[in-house]
Each structure stands twice: as structure tokens, then as C-alpha cells.
Amino acid sequence: MIKWRAEVLLFDFDGTLIDSKVDIATAVNLTLGDLGLPLRSVEEIFSFVGDGVKRLLRLSVGEDNPEQYDRALEVFRGHYLAHCVQTTKWYPGIWEVLQHYQDRRKVIVTNKSLEYTLAIVDGLQARDLFQHVEAPRDTAELKPEPVMLERALALLGADIKHTVMIGDSTNDVRAAQAAGIRACAVGYGYGNRERVVALQPDFYCETPHDLIDLW
Secondary structure: OOOOOOOEEEEOOEOOOEEOHHHHHHHHHHHHHHOOOOOOOHHHHHOOOOOOHHHHHHHHHOOOOHHHHHHHHHHHHHHHHHHOOOOOEEOOOHHHHHHHOOOOEEEEEOOOOHHHHHHHHHHOOOHHHOOEEEOOOOHHHOOOOOHHHHHHHHHHOOOHHHEEEEEOOHHHHHHHHHHOOEEEEEOOOOOOHHHHHHOOOOEEEOOHHHHOOOO
16 A cells, blocks of 8 residues: 655644743743733643734733733733743754655744744754745634645645644644645644544654654
């Protein structure tokens, strides 16, 4: 039987390629401190991650402090750009995965703002590894909506029959399914494994190493 081959690999960013938890929490808590608001734990902050920076800050500031929200967005930008590659790194084994698939087209598709994503990609000296970086232009495009995936595929002129979306969250699996492409869930990131597996992705990898030679 001929093994299916993925010609285009779409990667989620936070929780799939990179471990960015500490730097995000640092920037959030510096922002909260500047605003005179109570600080939060790393785990609490990261429970807010996945649906874009606006939701992250709205929940971090607190639903009872809406007047602080716009200021928080402004303050956070400076702190995060200053700290976004302070401790952020590839998950162990991811660099090897990216090198292994150097003959395939690779794209980052993330709910993270483009400015922050590119700052990290450049900080990790990885711009040449990816053919494209796709980020939301407004909140209506956030995964699980398939808009960003479809836009990236159109830009590359890619065949959906030979494309896979790799991610750690239900947002990634749902977006892939809505776009009509294969979904690969990973179990080492920030997502809820049980919820992700319940969506029946086409592939499941417990570690980055499991991604090698899969396609």
C-alpha cells in the first residue's frame, strides 16, 4: 500500500512548534502590574491562551475591569515584544522535524498576532524554514474558522488532498476538518488531549519525534 504523502504542512505555533508559556505570562503580569491589577499564575494565564491576544488580555485583566482593556492591549505589546524570545524555544525534537521535512512546504497558521509571531520566528532564526506565516486579520478569522488555512493554501496554490494541519488544540483539528484537509493532533502541547482525540483527527502524535516519517 502506498503511504499518503503530505506536500504541505500547516503548523500551529504556540503549543505545537514552540513553548512560549513563560514569556507570555511574564508580559501579561508586567502589564497587570503597570495597571495596578493583581498578578496571575502562569497556569492561569495560559488557560486563557488559544483564541488570540484580545481574549487573553480581556480575561487576564478581568471581565469586571473593561475600562482597563484598551490600555492593557497597548501596554502588553511593548512588554511582549521585549520578552517574546526570552525563554521561548522549540519543543525538543521540533527542529529535527522541520529539518526532516525540508523538502515539503511548511506554513505557520496561528491565532497569535502576526507581529508577535514574526518577532519570535526571527528571534529563533527560522524565517527560511517556512514558506509563509498566516495570522488573523480580525477576530472573525480565528481558528476553528478555516479562513486562514484556506487563504494560505490559495496563496501556495496547494492541493488540499496533500495538505495536513498539525496542532495541539481542538481549534486546529476543527479548522482542518472545516477546510477539508487532514488533521494531525499532538499531545505534548497546551491542548486538552481528551477533547482533541474525541474529534477523531486523522493522525495523533504524542511526541514531536512521532511526526518524523509519518508522511
